[in-house]
Amino acid sequence: MKAFAELTEREILAVAIAGEEEDSRIYLAFAEDLAERYPDSAKVFTEMAEQEKGHRHLLLKLYEQRFGPNLPPIRRQDVKGFIRRRPIWLTRNLALDTIRKEAETMEFEAERFYAKAAEQTTDTGVRRLLSDLAEIEKGHEQLAAKLSETILTAGVRGEEDKTRRRMFVLQYVQPGLAGLMDGSVSTLAPLFAAAFATHQNWQTFLVGLAASIGAGISMGFAEALSDDGSMTGRGSPWLRGGICGLMTTVGGLGHTLPYLVPDSWANAFWIATAIAGFVVFIELWAIAYIRARYMDTPFLQAVFQIVLGGVIVLAVGILIGGA
Structure with a gap:
């Protein structure tokens, strides 16, 4: 995977061409999905798809003039920095609000890409076209506003979420949630395995401390490099x-931390384990709530994925430790 700063002008144009083609298809998929339920919104997405096709034509024409007919096989997923989006356009009967949020993210990313690409290119003609496309992508916010009006009319939501708020979620909530999920679930097995193998609180605490810090370092580097x-x-x-x-x-x-209960206490191990089990219950339900609140995941699905998964990992740790 290449960093954006390493791309040549030829590769920048190739990524842009592939991106416009992909976005056009996505918007057409949205339009098809919404045609019967929200025909006005479907027309907006059809219009956006046609605009993306026009952008691709301009980019392809410029590319052929500069570099010939052969495009290098590079797409957005081959470049560091693009948002890793779920392919929700493959799902039918999506909520209009979900589709609108996805469109806002796509528009914001396209605008930023063209602005950054224009700064990096040296050719005057390429820079001019990329700058013009960045301005055109800004104009797509007016089309998103039409979608918001449709949502308000349909009574689906009372207040429009802003794209910048979604970027805040991507910047802070998403990495924080990923870390919380990994730390809460991945450390369960080694912690409770050590607990039931030794029945010693201090040794269990040391294992949990090492697992938590080690996982934090690993996840931190993984997120920073991704x-x-x-x-x-x-x-x-x-x-x-x-x-x-x-x-x-x-x-x-x-x-x-519950395993800091001194071993000198009567029933210290079971006291610490009971507190730790209660904390695990709170952690898993909190993660499920955050996923449902910020990551557009249905609450019951989030509960099934997180709580059930956490319970299975917890049981594995206890079984191994008690073996």
């Missing part, structure tokens, strides 16, 4: 990595 933020506007990779690593450590320490 996306340099140059295209997505997700901010500094090291800031996101720090947030992810910190929340991973916090997630693991939550059910590790």
Whole structure:
């Protein structure tokens, strides 16, 4: 995977051409999905798809003039910094609000890409076209406003969410949630395996502390290296990595700290284990709520994925430790 700064002008144009073609198809898929339920919104997406086709034609014409007919096989997923989006356009009967949010993200990313690409190119003609396309993408916000009006009329929502708020979620909530999920779930097995193998609180605490800090370091680096933020506007990779690593450590320490109960207490092990089990229950339900609240995941689905998964990992740790 290449960093955006490493792309040549030829590769920048190729990524732009592929991106416009993909976005056009996505908008047409949205239009087809909404045609019967929200015909006005479907027309908006059809119009947006036609505009993306026009952008692709301009980019392809310029590319052929500069570099010939052969496009290098590079797409957005081959470049660091683009938002990793779920292919929700493959799902039918999506909520209009969900589709609108996806369109806003796509528009924001396209605008940022063209602005950054224009800064990086040296050819005057290429720079002019990319700058013009950046301005055109800004104009798509007016089309998004039409979608918001449709949503208000349909009574689906009372207030429009802004794209910048969604970027805030991508910058802070998403890496923090990923870390919290990993820290809360991945440390369950080693912690409770150590607990039931030793029945010693202090040794269990040391295992949990090591697992939490180790997982935090690993997740922090993984998040920082996954996306340099140059295209997505997700901010500094090291800031996101720090947030992810910190929340991973916090997630693991939550059910590790109860094992600081002194071994000298009567029934110290069972007291610490009972507290840790209660903390795990709170952690898993909190994660499920955050996923449902910020990540557009149905609550019951989030509960099934997180709570059930956490219980299975917890049971594995107890079984191994008690073997």
